[in-house]
Amino acid sequence: MESRYLRRDKYGNLIETPKQLFQRVAHAVAQAELQWGTDKDASCWERRFLDVMMDLRFLPNSPTLMNAGTPSGQLSACFVLPVYDHLADIFSALRLAALIQQHAGGTGFNFSHLRPKNDRLHRTQGTAAGPVSFMKIFNATTEYVKQGGKRRGANMGILGIDHPDIEEFITCKRKEGNLRNFNISIGISDAFMAALEQDASWKLIHPNTQQVVKKIKARQLWDLVTESAWTSGDPGLIFLDTINTFNPTPDIGKIEATNPCGEVPLLSNESCNLGSINLSRFVDDHQGQTTLDWNGLAQTVNIAVRFLDNVIEINNYLSPEMRKIALGNRKIGLGVMGWAEALSKLEIPYESNKAVHLAERLMKFIAENSWNASKGLCKERGVFQNWEKSIYYPNSPVRNATRTSIAPTGTISIIADTSSSIEPFFALAYQRQHILQDETLEEINNSLIRYMQRHQIEPSVVTEHIQQTGTLSGLVSIPEKMKNIFKTALEIAPLWHLRHQTAFQKYTDNAVSKTINLPKEATREDVDFIYKTAWREGLKGITIFRYHSRNSQVIQKGILS
Numbered sequence: 001m002e003s004r005y006l007r008r009d010k011y012g013n014l015i016e017t018p019k020q021l022f023q024r025v026a027h028a029v030a031q032a033e034l035q036w037g038t039d040k041d042a043s044c045w046e047r048r049f050l051d052v053m054m055d056l057r058f059l060p061n062s063p064t065l066m067n068a069g070t071p072s073g074q075l076s077a078c079f080v081l082p083v084y085d086h087l088a089d090i091f092s093a094l095r096l097a098a099l100i101q102q103h104a105g106g107t108g109f110n111f112s113h114l115r116p117k118n119d120r121l122h123r124t125q126g127t128a129a130g131p132v133s134f135m136k137i138f139n140a141t142t143e144y145v146k147q148g149g150k151r152r153g154a155n156m157g158i159l160g161i162d163h164p165d166i167e168e169f170i171t172c173k174r175k176e177g178n179l180r181n182f183n184i185s186i187g188i189s190d191a192f193m194a195a196l197e198q199d200a201s202w203k204l205i206h207p208n209t210q211q212v213v214k215k216i217k218a219r220q221l222w223d224l225v226t227e228s229a230w231t232s233g234d235p236g237l238i239f240l241d242t243i244n245t246f247n248p249t250p251d252i253g254k255i256e257a258t259n260p261c262g263e264v265p266l267l268s269n270e271s272c273n274l275g276s277i278n279l280s281r282f283v284d285d286h287q288g289q290t291t292l293d294w295n296g297l298a299q300t301v302n303i304a305v306r307f308l309d310n311v312i313e314i315n316n317y318l319s320p321e322m323r324k325i326a327l328g329n330r331k332i333g334l335g336v337m338g339w340a341e342a343l344s345k346l347e348i349p350y351e352s353n354k355a356v357h358l359a360e361r362l363m364k365f366i367a368e369n370s371w372n373a374s375k376g377l378c379k380e381r382g383v384f385q386n387w388e389k390s391i392y393y394p395n396s397p398v399r400n401a402t403r404t405s406i407a408p409t410g411t412i413s414i415i416a417d418t419s420s421s422i423e424p425f426f427a428l429a430y431q432r433q434h435i436l437q438d439e440t441l442e443e444i445n446n447s448l449i450r451y452m453q454r455h456q457i458e459p460s461v462v463t464e465h466i467q468q469t470g471t472l473s474g475l476v477s478i479p480e481k482m483k484n485i486f487k488t489a490l491e492i493a494p495l496w497h498l499r500h501q502t503a504f505q506k507y508t509d510n511a512v513s514k515t516i517n518l519p520k521e522a523t524r525e526d527v528d529f530i531y532k533t534a535w536r537e538g539l540k541g542i543t544i545f546r547y548h549s550r551n552s553q554v555i556q557k558g559i560l561s
């Protein structure tokens, strides 16, 4: 928090404590209340907002923590910008991306409208650079626009599977270091998946003339994708037809892209504010019996939805188009973090049907309560402006076109001192590499320490073992049950990762950001299977990461490894 979030004066001296940060944010966000209520209402909600944050039950996304109540005032984490096939438009998108990243937001783009590389340019008699070349310019911009010196920005780059440059795009991140400020995803259509299933050929089509530029076996492209993902983790897939089936405002536009980590599919120029509920804070311990506090959870969801709707009001928009569509659809993305920690407190292994059923039940509960909260706000404040053009018209008046989304919570889960998002524990002891400073942080899993205290297990042997391996595997002196509860990401079979993603997606309006971790020994066929299953199960996107397929990765397992 000190290096990234707490405010400093112009000499670089800290001028805020963590408590003052939460007070600043609660106060700024509660100001929106004044449009509909009294000073008393505003201070009443300010207190509730402060309580849920101080208690680490709910945290908004990083830009809100950094910028609420400051001159920046840019509070959203997620943006999608259109990139049209004209030089001026490409550089307009680049300009906006730079501004968004300067204010801590992440940007997603679909580059499929750009004409392919080496296409003839009539006006200048030259040839076109193509999507991948332009991405290099976006990448370089991100490299140098540090967010107030706090962190480097993030991008999502998408290219449709029928674009003539798709083969170059699929392999563009294979070499380590290439386009390092981009996550890349292939925009997959149901038609492509059908061609793949029938082992048919697939047409690559010029985006402007609609002419067929090349025919290639669907399987050949698919193999290139899975091989690249196996080699380097990129590309992921985004399933655009599935996404558009759930588009709440199809008459406003088609969705072509997501934000950098994939959890929010958005229309052009649209943004979204995220916030996450820390599930581990809702597991109560009554004399050794752990239970879920459903009432407390319902109350926090209600406060969180109001908080995020307020953020839309007080937000500073960087262009008139962005303002119009954000106010038009009022998308918010409430999600969760601390899932693995909650499961470990409940003593339920991640790799179990019980965990997957609870995931569904929990997310259904959060979705229903978010829906009710948004409906309640609608009675006080009115429907979102595009409601009459939405799938909710005429029977379901609601304040927000989407309400839920599961973000990676990369930083806010560290602030909340819990496991990130819906991911299993990565390791039980690990070194975390500080991205901006040359510093590593060493950590031992708190839940494990608490479990050992609760079950009177002597910690010294366990601690020594996990410091070397990061896991409990191979330790003979402890019960099997404990080993199952504390299985880590790479010990958990990929299919179980996928099952959790599917369970949460079932009740999430937007998408679920999840990394399917694979052990180093995983094969290309494993990647093939996961990517196909993800599509069949109706997921909106999929990302894998095979351990050590890149030399530099943010978290390493085992302090001594």
Ligand code: ADP
Binding pocket: 060, 061, 062, 063, 077, 078, 079, 101, 104, 105, 106, 107, 151, 152, 153, 154, 259, 260, 261, 262, 263, 274, 407, 408, 409, 410, 411, 412, 413
């Ligand atoms: P946090 O924990 O910091 O709130 P998450 O890890 O949950 O953020 O990411 C949520 C979204 O925030 C991402 O999908 C992306 O849109 C944006 N984001 C995350 N990290 C960055 C970054 N370094 N630069 C720009 N945007 C980012």
